[in-house]
Amino acid sequence: MSCSPVPGSALWVREVLEQEWRPRSRPVVRPLSGGLGEPPLTHTAGLWACASGDRSWVFKAQLNPDAVRDADFYPLKQGVVEHCVSRGVPAARAIPTASGAPIALRDGVVCELLPRYSDAAPHGATAEQVAEVVRTALRLRHALDEVSRATVEDLARMPVNPLVDQPDWALALGEVEDLLKLAEARDDDWAALAGSALREVLDTEPLLAEAPAPRADSAVHADLHRHHFLLRSGQVEAILDFDNLRAGDRLLDLAWTAELCLSAPAPEDPAGPESLREFARRCVDEELLEARDLRRLMPALLVFSLPVLVDIAKDILQRDILSPVWQQYFHLLSPARRARVHKILQNL
Ligand SMILES: Nc1ncnc2c1ncn2[C@@H]1O[C@H](COP(=O)(O)OP(=O)(O)OP(=O)(O)O)[C@@H](O)[C@H]1O
Ligand SMILES: [Mg+2]
Numbered sequence: 001m002s003c004s005p006v007p008g009s010a011l012w013v014r015e016v017l018e019q020e021w022r023p024r025s026r027p028v029v030r031p032l033s034g035g036l037g038e039p040p041l042t043h044t045a046g047l048w049a050c051a052s053g054d055r056s057w058v059f060k061a062q063l064n065p066d067a068v069r070d071a072d073f074y075p076l077k078q079g080v081v082e083h084c085v086s087r088g089v090p091a092a093r094a095i096p097t098a099s100g101a102p103i104a105l106r107d108g109v110v111c112e113l114l115p116r117y118s119d120a121a122p123h124g125a126t127a128e129q130v131a132e133v134v135r136t137a138l139r140l141r142h143a144l145d146e147v148s149r150a151t152v153e154d155l156a157r158m159p160v161n162p163l164v165d166q167p168d169w170a171l172a173l174g175e176v177e178d179l180l181k182l183a184e185a186r187d188d189d190w191a192a193l194a195g196s197a198l199r200e201v202l203d204t205e206p207l208l209a210e211a212p213a214p215r216a217d218s219a220v221h222a223d224l225h226r227h228h229f230l231l232r233s234g235q236v237e238a239i240l241d242f243d244n245l246r247a248g249d250r251l252l253d254l255a256w257t258a259e260l261c262l263s264a265p266a267p268e269d270p271a272g273p274e275s276l277r278e279f280a281r282r283c284v285d286e287e288l289l290e291a292r293d294l295r296r297l298m299p300a301l302l303v304f305s306l307p308v309l310v311d312i313a314k315d316i317l318q319r320d321i322l323s324p325v326w327q328q329y330f331h332l333l334s335p336a337r338r339a340r341v342h343k344i345l346q347n348l
Pocket of ligand 2 (some may be wrong): 041
């Protein structure tokens, strides 16, 4: 009697890859790691490095059933990615299965195969690399601005599961003080980590009031943090992870892009503010936004991430779910850094 491999295991990945994508020779499957570089930042997916002959891929298995999107989303996402590529944007294109589908669905798990790109992110990047990432993100925003109204309407019918127990940012904010008390009553490192993120949230409360009203009239990537830009030889080789593509406010993508300017240099390095000024100049020159909208960017991004920050704090303080990636997510979504970006944007 032969047992089926466990969904999400290496054996299972190899079986799905062989049956759905039919590589010429038997693939080698290993967990994806960053090699000598920064490890990949992932929370909900299982990522595997696969190789067969001289070809190598990344196999992404969405193991969290709550994160799986509507079945019609995947062909729609493929269409948007193709549209971006046709506009010269290096959006990561999934490799279709042998039957031409954008994903394979196995045991309820959505599986996607991508070419394996060089695994560099703009971490500790030079000012030139940051400029290249920002230019690429703005090209993506131009391309997304040209997505048809019908596609935006289709996206609006396929909302993203926020994966938090309180998705309303104002209500999540109302929970912060009690969570902070829980954190301050403990003396372990996890509580200290959650406590410092929650204090950052409270410190930015005045900015939250300036958040624009929600809108859903544009195609929005919604997750343009630095881990989703892979660089090779100073050029962005791929923009990853269109899994949060949605109908939303286009200012959100511009806000992520602004933040990229301060995500690499040290806080006191003048290169950060300098690239942020260049970002603002480009946005206005290219008519991506009006100068008065610059002050709305960080409030939009802060309210977008607030429910996630609060939910991670709850994982730590109430649910005892302790993940090694929580520290990286707190850093990635740091309200204090966003307040610094806001201050610079306000004083241009
Ligand atoms: N095709 C690829 N080539 C090289 N590295 C990749 C590739 N796909 C993903 N990675 C690495 O893995 C990381 C996580 O990938 P991805 O964002 O697709 O997963 P994820 O589970 O959606 O993450 P999250 O749930 O946190 O958004 C990327 O930031 C990158 O470092
Ligand atoms: Mg991701």
